[in-house]
Amino acid sequence: MQTLNDLKTPNxxxxxxxxxxxxxxxxxxxxxxxxxxxxxxxxxxxxxxCHGHINNFIKLSSFEGLHGRPIPVASGxxxxxxxxxxxxxxxxxxxxxxxxNHLIHASRRNQDITVILHDNAIYGLTTGQTSxxxxxxxxSKSTPLGNIDQPLNPLALAIAAGATFVARxxxxxxxxxxxxxxxxxxxxxxxxxxxxxxxVTFNKEYSHxxxxxxxxxxxxxxxxxxxxxxxxxxxxxxxxxxPVGVFYEASxxxxxxxxxxxxxxxxxxxxxxxxxxxxxxxxxQ
Amino acid sequence: xxxxxxxxxxxxxxxxxxxxxxxxxxxHDFAMTMQNASETNPNDADNFDIIILGSPTWDFGGKDGMPxxxxxxxxxKWQNKSFAGKRFAIFGCGDRMFVQFCAAxxxxxxxIANVGGTLLLPSLRLNNFFFELEKETELAKEWxxxxxxxxx
Numbered sequence: 001m002q003t004l005n006d007l008k009t010p011n012x013x014x015x016x017x018x019x020x021x022x023x024x025x026x027x028x029x030x031x032x033x034x035x036x037x038x039x040x041x042x043x044x045x046x047x048x049x050c051h052g053h054i055n056n057f058i059k060l061s062s063f064e065g066l067h068g069r070p071i072p073v074a075s076g077x078x079x080x081x082x083x084x085x086x087x088x089x090x091x092x093x094x095x096x097x098x099x100x101n102h103l104i105h106a107s108r109r110n111q112d113i114t115v116i117l118h119d120n121a122i123y124g125l126t127t128g129q130t131s132x133x134x135x136x137x138x139x140s141k142s143t144p145l146g147n148i149d150q151p152l153n154p155l156a157l158a159i160a161a162g163a164t165f166v167a168r169x170x171x172x173x174x175x176x177x178x179x180x181x182x183x184x185x186x187x188x189x190x191x192x193x194x195x196x197x198x199x200v201t202f203n204k205e206y207s208h209x210x211x212x213x214x215x216x217x218x219x220x221x222x223x224x225x226x227x228x229x230x231x232x233x234x235x236x237x238x239x240x241x242x243p244v245g246v247f248y249e250a251s252x253x254x255x256x257x258x259x260x261x262x263x264x265x266x267x268x269x270x271x272x273x274x275x276x277x278x279x280x281x282x283x284x285q
Numbered sequence: 286x287x288x289x290x291x292x293x294x295x296x297x298x299x300x301x302x303x304x305x306x307x308x309x310x311x312x313h314d315f316a317m318t319m320q321n322a323s324e325t326n327p328n329d330a331d332n333f334d335i336i337i338l339g340s341p342t343w344d345f346g347g348k349d350g351m352p353x354x355x356x357x358x359x360x361x362k363w364q365n366k367s368f369a370g371k372r373f374a375i376f377g378c379g380d381r382m383f384v385q386f387c388a389a390x391x392x393x394x395x396x397i398a399n400v401g402g403t404l405l406l407p408s409l410r411l412n413n414f415f416f417e418l419e420k421e422t423e424l425a426k427e428w429x430x431x432x433x434x435x436x437x
Binding site: 005018020025164198 | 298
């Protein structure tokens, strides 16, 4: 059985002390140890941003995509070998600005992929510009007079687009975050886990203490099968009013289950057909 | 069987993981409960024989070298409570590059002395936990082993 140490890489970590990425990193590695996610059964894909460096710090097969494009890469990997656990690490800028379109259509497709949305409500790597998750009025280098846009609601968007597992956790709550990553991976279908994480250097609004004081756990009174109730919960945001937990879970046929060509075998297990195209080339000469 | 309550506070998870290693090392011999400081009722301490406190060191209210906010909040609630005869052990995660390395541990040690508690053994100060994982895990296990010996 692997240990946390087995997942260690020699790379020097570049995250700021206290960064929420540490919580996500640790929770993921703990989950990997519990569930035996290893190089034979798991692939991780990351986008561009501080979160994207996670690829360098977890010793698993990984791919760092273009900005906003980790979901299409993950989608291709899953299509080629649907037996793999496929995880996407993406930031709020990466996933909701550059990659917003991919999130919507991947949700519709319901591939069995887990998206871990590192949400620090800012572009941290480029030193603190306003992102699609920054609050209205938020002042930053890119919006010195205050953000005139409303923040995007990624969970409402994911539910509306068809994601079948939608949840939110705080990065400093390691036991619940670890448990949630396992749960999201076990879910058959497209899972979106929004992780509220502070950018301790550039976002002074959403700090660790802000989340610790203002989140509350969704309890059993919340019916996770009820889409309307889930939507209502995604609209809550404010002082002592930030729900965390599973918002919505539905059992729907996945993309892989509906694709007849990969019903019996994964694509990578099928032989590559060699075709003679000389006749075709001659035809066009 | 002695009942031990391990209370941790964490931002990045290192203190939590270190706490888990300590808990696992003590699990067979003691009735262990581990909980987050933010989810701890001040009276929870009454139901346990020994309390282990773990905190990172951060800036708080513009002052460097302080315990995690949630640990501070718990300590503030304990301010007027008597802990005479209560046995404590303390650990913390920090970075030796920082002049206030594990200053939160010093802060908590002073607090325990002020409320009449007894420190069972020298506190554990872990350095650069995630990046020295192997070495620091061993240190945490050794420390838990020392604690076990003292209580046996």
